[in-house]
Amino acid sequence: MLNNITMGQYYPVDSRVHRLDPRIKLILTIAFIVAVFLAHSFVGYVILAGFLFLSCRLACVPFRLLLKGLKPLRMIIILTFLLNLFFTPGDDVWVSFWIVRITREAFLQALFYSLRLVFLVAGTSLLTLTTSPIALSDGIELLLTPLKKIHFPAHELAMMMTIALRFIPTLLEETDKIMKAQMARGADFESGNLLSRARAMVPLLVPLFVSAFRRAGDLALAMESRCYHGGEGRTRLRVLKITRSDWIACGVLAVLLGLIILEGIVLKGVLF
Amino acid sequence: MSIEVRHLTHCYSEGSALSTVALEDVSLTIEDGEFVGIIGHTGSGKSTLVQHLNGLLKPSSGQILINGEDLNGEQVNRRALRQRIGLVFQYPEYQLFEETVARDIAFGPKNQGLSKEAIDERVRYAMDCVHLDYQKYSERSPFELSGGQMRRVAIAGVLAMRPSVLILDEPTAGLDPRGRDRILSMLEELHSREKTTIVMVSHSMDDMARLATRLVVMKDGKILATGTPREIFSREALMLSAGLGVPAASRLCGALRQKGFDLPADLYRMEELREHLLRLWRHTGSEAGKGGPAC
Numbered sequence: 001m002l003n004n005i006t007m008g009q010y011y012p013v014d015s016r017v018h019r020l021d022p023r024i025k026l027i028l029t030i031a032f033i034v035a036v037f038l039a040h041s042f043v044g045y046v047i048l049a050g051f052l053f054l055s056c057r058l059a060c061v062p063f064r065l066l067l068k069g070l071k072p073l074r075m076i077i078i079l080t081f082l083l084n085l086f087f088t089p090g091d092d093v094w095v096s097f098w099i100v101r102i103t104r105e106a107f108l109q110a111l112f113y114s115l116r117l118v119f120l121v122a123g124t125s126l127l128t129l130t131t132s133p134i135a136l137s138d139g140i141e142l143l144l145t146p147l148k149k150i151h152f153p154a155h156e157l158a159m160m161m162t163i164a165l166r167f168i169p170t171l172l173e174e175t176d177k178i179m180k181a182q183m184a185r186g187a188d189f190e191s192g193n194l195l196s197r198a199r200a201m202v203p204l205l206v207p208l209f210v211s212a213f214r215r216a217g218d219l220a221l222a223m224e225s226r227c228y229h230g231g232e233g234r235t236r237l238r239v240l241k242i243t244r245s246d247w248i249a250c251g252v253l254a255v256l257l258g259l260i261i262l263e264g265i266v267l268k269g270v271l272f
Numbered sequence: 273m274s275i276e277v278r279h280l281t282h283c284y285s286e287g288s289a290l291s292t293v294a295l296e297d298v299s300l301t302i303e304d305g306e307f308v309g310i311i312g313h314t315g316s317g318k319s320t321l322v323q324h325l326n327g328l329l330k331p332s333s334g335q336i337l338i339n340g341e342d343l344n345g346e347q348v349n350r351r352a353l354r355q356r357i358g359l360v361f362q363y364p365e366y367q368l369f370e371e372t373v374a375r376d377i378a379f380g381p382k383n384q385g386l387s388k389e390a391i392d393e394r395v396r397y398a399m400d401c402v403h404l405d406y407q408k409y410s411e412r413s414p415f416e417l418s419g420g421q422m423r424r425v426a427i428a429g430v431l432a433m434r435p436s437v438l439i440l441d442e443p444t445a446g447l448d449p450r451g452r453d454r455i456l457s458m459l460e461e462l463h464s465r466e467k468t469t470i471v472m473v474s475h476s477m478d479d480m481a482r483l484a485t486r487l488v489v490m491k492d493g494k495i496l497a498t499g500t501p502r503e504i505f506s507r508e509a510l511m512l513s514a515g516l517g518v519p520a521a522s523r524l525c526g527a528l529r530q531k532g533f534d535l536p537a538d539l540y541r542m543e544e545l546r547e548h549l550l551r552l553w554r555h556t557g558s559e560a561g562k563g564g565p566a567c
Contacts, residue, residue, distance in 0.1 A: 174366075180328045181367040184359040185429060186351060186383030203379065206369035210415070 009069065011129045016245055017059035018130045022139030024246045029127045031253045036119045038257070040264045042112070047263065048119055051256050052126065059130045069125035070118060077114050084110035137161040142240065155231025163219070171212065178207045273339055273356065273436045273469065275302040275325055280334035282320055294320040296493045297334070302437075302471060307463050309484030309501075310473045313515030317493040318473045319362065322439050325471065326357040355384055358435030362442045364426035365419065373399075373417075373425050374410035380433040398432035402458055420451030427455070431462075437469040438462065444479060452479075459483060481505065481519040481540045489514050506538035521545045 017025075032051075039045055056063050070077070088110070090103030128136070141158030148154050179189065182203045189200050282295040295317045302308050302325075310318050323329040324336055327343050327350040336343040338353065361367065370376035374395050381394040399406050402424040409417075414425050427443065443459070444452040456479060462468045463483070474480055480487060480501060487504045489496040491514045497504060504511070505522045517523070518540070525539045534552065539545045 177361065178367055180323065181359075181361045181364065182379075183328060183351075184326060184354055184361070185367075185380040186355050186433065187379075188351060188383070203367075203369045207367050210369075211366055 009065070009125070009128055010132050011061050011065060012132075013060045015058065015060040015130070017055060017061075017126075019245070020130075020249055021240050021242055021246050022131050022135040023142050023240065024242065024249060025127055025131055026136075026139050026143060028249060028253050029124060031257060032123045033120060035253075035257050035260045036116055036123065038260045038264055039116075041267045043267055044260050044263045045112075045115055045119070047256065047259050051252075052119070052122055055126060059126065061126070061129050065129060066122050066125050069129075070121050073117065073121055077117050080117060081110045081114040084113050133165045134162060137165070138236075138240065153231075155234070159231075167212075167215070170215070171208070174211055175204065175208055178204055178211075274304055275357075275437065276337040276340075277301070277321075277324070278335045278337065280321070280324060280336065281332050282317075282324065282329060283332045286332055294493055295324075298493070298495055300488060300495065300498070302469065304469055305467055306469055307459075307483055307485045308471045308488060309480040309486070310471065310488045310490060311475070311477070311480060311514075311516055312490030312496075316490040316514075318490055319441055320493075321490070322359065322441055322471060322473055325437075325439055326354045326359050328354075328359070351383075355380065355433045356435055357437045357439065358430040358433055360427050360430050360438070360440040360443060362445060363423075364430075364443075365422035368414040368422060368426055368429075371413060372411050373404070373414050374406075376414050376425060377428045377432050380429055384433060394432040394434065395428075397434075398428035401431050401462065402428045403454060404428065418451075420447050420454065423447065423451070423455070424458075427458075435468070437471065439471040439473075441473045442475065443472065444474065444476060456482060477505070477511075477517055477519040477522075481521065489516070491515070501540055502538045505540040 020028075032048075036048060039048060052066070053063065056066055085102060085106050086100060088103070088106035090105030092104035093101060094104055094107065095102040131139070137158045140161070141154050144152065144154035144157070183189070187200060187203055189197070189204070192200065277298055277300040280295055280298040281293070284292050284294055298317075298321060300321075310321065312318050320329065324331060327336075327348075330344055338357070341348065343350070343353065368376050370379065377395045377398050378391050381391045386394065395410070396406050399410065404421065404424055409421075409425075414422055417425065423443070427440075430438070440459070443455050447455065459470060459472070460483060463470050470483075472479075472483065484501055486498065487501050488498045489504060489510070496514050497507075497510055505518050508518050508522070508526065511518050518526075521542045521544075522540045525535055525537075525545055528549075529535050529537065533549075535545075535548055539548060
């Protein structure tokens with residue numbers, strides 16, 4: 001019933017990209033996003049697409065998984081395309097009937113902006129496909145560590161993220177079980193109007209909340225009995241180290257950024 | 273009500289990379305009035321099997337026939353059927369949700385669409401079955417009861433629907449000996465007094481020795497053997513291969529036989545072992561004129 005929901009979209013294989021330091025991967029993803037916004041022409045997009053494709057190959061992730069990440073956002077992408085297509089002013093009219101006017105400029109701009117969205121989603125998907133949620137929250141914690149100086153709770157935030165991620169499958173399983181148990185007592189979750197359906201959720205939600213609180217209490221007790229007292233003075237089992245391949249990855253991204261900036265200067269105004 | 277399982281196979285997350293076969297070609301018939309015990313190691317498919325018996329899980333292939341009618345047929349009202357085949361899940365106390373014990377137990381009968389008087393009568397009946405005093409407990413919150421009491425409230429919630437078949441998945445797991453004993457004697461009573469057909473999944477061979485009229489041994493999603501407890505428990509090698517033990521009485525009996533005691537091989541209840549030992553003791557005592565066999 002609920003077991004077809006897999007947690008995150010981490011693709012568990014061992015590759016050069018998977019082995020990169022999560023901090024570096026986060027920074028590189030941000031750099032990639034900046035590059036996407038800096039690109040001024042389709043030439044830049046060809047460079048970005050080439051980069052994405054190659055890193056995808058290097059990460060041993062099937063390219064279609066990268067595109068699958070676009071599925072939930074397809075409505076937004078289509079909407080962006082249509083809005084730009086119909087409402088961008090231009091001179092070179094292609095089609096014109098009633099109040100609709102489609103120009104060459106509008107078409108190119110629509111394509112450009114919707115492709116920008118595609119690149120943003122695909123680029124960030126590559127991060128989540130190659131980094132486990134736990135490693136990701138580790139990376140976020142370490143990146144936010146400098147903010148501890150202004151009393152930003154970096155460790156606590158990362159711990160909360162880790163725990164939340166850890167309990168999503170557990171709670172899904174629990175939901176499934178309680179749902180079945182109430183169905184065995186004749187509960188009906190599927191029919192009726194909105195109000196009666198909402199009411200039918202009570203026998204599901206109350207036990208679910210009770211057990212979530214119970215688990216939270218148990219977990220807090222277990223953590224305290226292992227002397228957990230927050231992030232202060234805490235060391236880690238696996239210390240993240242910047243390796244040579246991390247530097248190489250940074251270098252590659254720097255070259256990419258440089259190319260995109262160069263393209264912006266050289267080709268500025270060629271397509272628009 | 274008879275339940276017939278025919279060549280049942282069930283795969284979890286079928287068609288995906290994580291697909292696992294939980295049950296493979298299982299066939300089984302449960303007759304009216306039986307007390308069937310399903311035993312097996314963790315992950316042998318017991319829970320998956322019982323969830324098929326009232327239609328909560330759909331078979332990947334195979335059929336479940338209730339009184340000869342296919343449970344997953346198009347005409348069948350599965351919701352109504354679930355109320356005639358009551359299923360008590362593992363740790364059922366985690367499904368309680370109402371403000372009072374009485375209202376929680378009334379959830380099932382209310383879903384059956386009964387009148388207020390009938391519901392009240394059912395609640396009293398169910399609480400009586402699980403030995404909870406109506407006066408004392410009906411208006412208490414289920415969340416302030418002890419673990420054993422909560423479990424009995426949850427079982428009452430299923431009994432209140434007056435199912436003709438009662439299925440229980442590990443009803444005694446995690447209870448103290450007293451709580452366990454109460455649940456077991458309650459089941460014993462239901463089976464003998466109300467003639468309810470009972471199917472129980474359990475890890476405890478001693479519970480099974482006490483109650484079951486027939487045992488089904490499962491291993492890796494298949495049925496390894498079925499038979500009376502006497503037949504099953506006398507085959508210790510079979511039980512060990514299924515990753516299970518035998519009841520304490522069988523173990524003791526085996527150990528005594530190895531020491532040369534003249535006992536039948538198929539004893540599995542403490543009471544009958546005691547009978548035999550006493551008889552043996554009296555017998556040898558009168559022959560030798562002193563204290564029983566030396567060991």
